[in-house]
Amino acid sequence: MEPTEISPEDHRHLLRSIALAAEARAGNNHPFGALLVDAAGAVLCEAGNTVVTARDPTGHAELNLVRLAGPIDPAVLARATLYTSTEPCAMCAGAIYWSGIGRVVFALPEDALRAMTGADPKNPTLELPCREVFARGQRPVVVAGPAAIAEARAVHAGFWTPA
Numbered sequence: 001m002e003p004t005e006i007s008p009e010d011h012r013h014l015l016r017s018i019a020l021a022a023e024a025r026a027g028n029n030h031p032f033g034a035l036l037v038d039a040a041g042a043v044l045c046e047a048g049n050t051v052v053t054a055r056d057p058t059g060h061a062e063l064n065l066v067r068l069a070g071p072i073d074p075a076v077l078a079r080a081t082l083y084t085s086t087e088p089c090a091m092c093a094g095a096i097y098w099s100g101i102g103r104v105v106f107a108l109p110e111d112a113l114r115a116m117t118g119a120d121p122k123n124p125t126l127e128l129p130c131r132e133v134f135a136r137g138q139r140p141v142v143v144a145g146p147a148a149i150a151e152a153r154a155v156h157a158g159f160w161t162p163a
Contacts, residue, residue, distance in 0.1 A: 003142040004142060004144045005144060006147045010144065011149070013035060013081070014105060014147055016035055016083070017061075017083045018033065020035065022155050024048030024061065027048070028053060029059075030049040030052065030122065030159070031049070032048065032061040032085055033047070033049070034064075034083060035047070035082075035083050036072075036083075037080060044076075045065060045069055047061050047068060048061050048064070062082065062088045062096060063092050065082065066095045066101070069099060077099060077100040077102070078100055080101055080102060082104050082105070083105050083106075084104065084106045084107070086108040086110070086152065087109050087130055087145065088104060089110070089125070090130075090133050092130075093133035096130075097133065097139075102142060103141070103142040103143075103144070104130065104145070105144040106130070106143075106144075107146060108156070109146040110126075110128070111127070113125055114127060117160040118160070
């Protein structure tokens with residue numbers, strides 16, 4: 001299987017990232033979740049969005065996860081996979097790149113999120129796919145996604161108020 005294909009194990013981890021997104025939403029934050037898995041399949045860390053509760057516009061799930069992963073050996077990060085409920089934004093993609101994480105797998109694509117959020121000021125989505133951010137770097141980041149998982153869209157249902 002190619003690293004850009006989504007395996008049954010990838011699917012399982014994506015479901016966990018969506019569950020983390022649901023937990024973030026239940027905690028009055030935006031519905032995004034992420035986890036980091038090493039090459040052997042062990043979960044290294046998990047994070048949800050904390051933009052509202054931490055009063056931090058950079059409290060995205062992926063960025064929170066990168067902060068947690070900071071102490072992890074760079075060689076481990078290079079072989080690790082970050083799973084996320086929704087495609088990383090440009091800010092998070094930059095953080096993932098600088099962290100040294102080698103692979104990203106996402107469920108809901110940025111353009112689908114943008115269609116749901118519209119002009120909602122809670123999520124002024126950039127029209128910049130993570131693959132484009134990673135392509136500008138000097139080291140490769142493998143990307144797999146989007147994955148057609150209904151729950152990835154459902155966790156956002158009714159949360160955003162598009163204008």
